[in-house]
Amino acid sequence: MIFFRYGAESFQIQRDYKQQLKTLDSNIVGNLQSFEVPETNWLELNNVLNNQSLFNSTKVITLNNLFAGKNQAVENGLISELKKGDTLKLPSIYLFINDYNLEMKYRGGKYQPAVLDNNKRIKLLNKNQQELFLLLTQKAQLTKYYPKLKGLDREKFLNQLIQEKNVELTPAAKKLLLELTGGDFWQIYHELNKLTNYLAGSDHKKAIDIDDINLLVNNTTKHLFEFIEAFCNQKLSQATKLIEEIFNNEDNIASSLVLLNRQILQFLDIKARLEAGQSPIEIEKSLNLPKSVSQKLINQASILKMDNLLQLLDNLTKFNWSTKRSHGNETALFSLLTIANAK
Numbered sequence: 001m002i003f004f005r006y007g008a009e010s011f012q013i014q015r016d017y018k019q020q021l022k023t024l025d026s027n028i029v030g031n032l033q034s035f036e037v038p039e040t041n042w043l044e045l046n047n048v049l050n051n052q053s054l055f056n057s058t059k060v061i062t063l064n065n066l067f068a069g070k071n072q073a074v075e076n077g078l079i080s081e082l083k084k085g086d087t088l089k090l091p092s093i094y095l096f097i098n099d100y101n102l103e104m105k106y107r108g109g110k111y112q113p114a115v116l117d118n119n120k121r122i123k124l125l126n127k128n129q130q131e132l133f134l135l136l137t138q139k140a141q142l143t144k145y146y147p148k149l150k151g152l153d154r155e156k157f158l159n160q161l162i163q164e165k166n167v168e169l170t171p172a173a174k175k176l177l178l179e180l181t182g183g184d185f186w187q188i189y190h191e192l193n194k195l196t197n198y199l200a201g202s203d204h205k206k207a208i209d210i211d212d213i214n215l216l217v218n219n220t221t222k223h224l225f226e227f228i229e230a231f232c233n234q235k236l237s238q239a240t241k242l243i244e245e246i247f248n249n250e251d252n253i254a255s256s257l258v259l260l261n262r263q264i265l266q267f268l269d270i271k272a273r274l275e276a277g278q279s280p281i282e283i284e285k286s287l288n289l290p291k292s293v294s295q296k297l298i299n300q301a302s303i304l305k306m307d308n309l310l311q312l313l314d315n316l317t318k319f320n321w322s323t324k325r326s327h328g329n330e331t332a333l334f335s336l337l338t339i340a341n342a343k
Contacts, residue, residue, distance in 0.1 A: 001141045002095045002136065002139055002141060002142075003141060004140040004142065005098050005143075006067075007103060008103050008146065008147060009146040009148060009149055011186050013100060013146050017098055020096075024060065024094070028060055029060055031060065032062060033059075033060070034064065035062065035063050037064060037070075038071055042074045045063075045077070048061060049061065058092045058093075059093050060096075061094065062095075062096040063097045065099055066078075067099050067101070068101065075128055078132060079128070079132050082136070089139075097140075104145060107124060112124055113133050154183055161188065165192050165195075166196075167195060167207075168208065169209075170209045170210070172209070173213050176210050177191065177213055195212065226238075230242060271301040274301055274302055
């Protein structure tokens with residue numbers, strides 16, 4: 001049985017995937033085998049799919065980022081398996097396919113599946129991938145698309161998470177939480193955990209208000225803007241300090257890294273679009289961000305000089321990171337080098 005989830009909201013995909021796993025027998029889930037498709041050997045995966053275990057009659061297999069476009073052997077192998085229609089239909093096989101870069105984009109007068117690369121460039125599926133996508137949507141017991149949440153849908157999902165935490169936020173607090181986090185639900189979930197613990201330790205508060213949000217929520221957006229400004233002016237010490245603030249939570253480094261990479265790459269994309277002649281108003285409308293946020297991004301992008309950025313990157317590679325204890329510094333350096341390679 002196949003369960004195919006894809007889209008831009010990776011938090012929702014992971015959440016629904018894990019909730020479904022909880023419905024299965026714990027002994028079965030304990031033998032789950034997970035594969036990152038770009039690094040997967042098809043012979044190994046094929047062996048897992050088709051060879052019966054002596055100890056477990058039921059298999060649970062997860063494939064992540066199948067449509068990354070870097071493993072044609074796996075694509076061809078799965079196409080063959082889907083066409084045969086035997087193994088993957090067995091009730092003793094649970095095949096979960098989660099793709100976080102596959103979205104539906106409007107191209108050529110219709111919506112088509114496309115992959116977003118690290119630079120947010122849209123690439124339509126090639127012929128092989130189109131066949132695989134069609135077969136999956138036809139054969140899967142579940143096919144679900146998770147588009148980027150916006151507007152009322154985003155507010156509705158936030159309310160759902162708040163209800164599950166059994167806490168109360170004022171309308172103004174909800175709005176501010178979305179603005180400070182940029183609508184990133186990985187960070188929102190983390191912040192809700194902090195807010196829940198804070199409320200549990202209070203013997204007089206009944207609802208989280210904007211003062212609590214300002215006190216407890218990491219204003220990643222604000223730090224990113226300040227970081228970008230330091231970038232623009234080649235202020236190495238200030239940029240380094242802001243990096244440490246962005247990565248101040250050692251338990252949330254991975255989420256912070258994803259957010260930093262995504263926002264900085266978006267910033268560089270805005271600069272490229274400005275240089276290509278797009279108007280600020282046109283770019284602002286396409287960002288789907290609060291107006292104050294999008295205007296700030298566009299303004300910063302307009303003043304950045306690429307040679308300054310490259311010089312700062314060069315300086316950061318020479319910085320003595322060993323004098324710092326925080327692993328976040330090393331992660332930040334990796335993030336900056338990723339940006340340099342992307343450009």
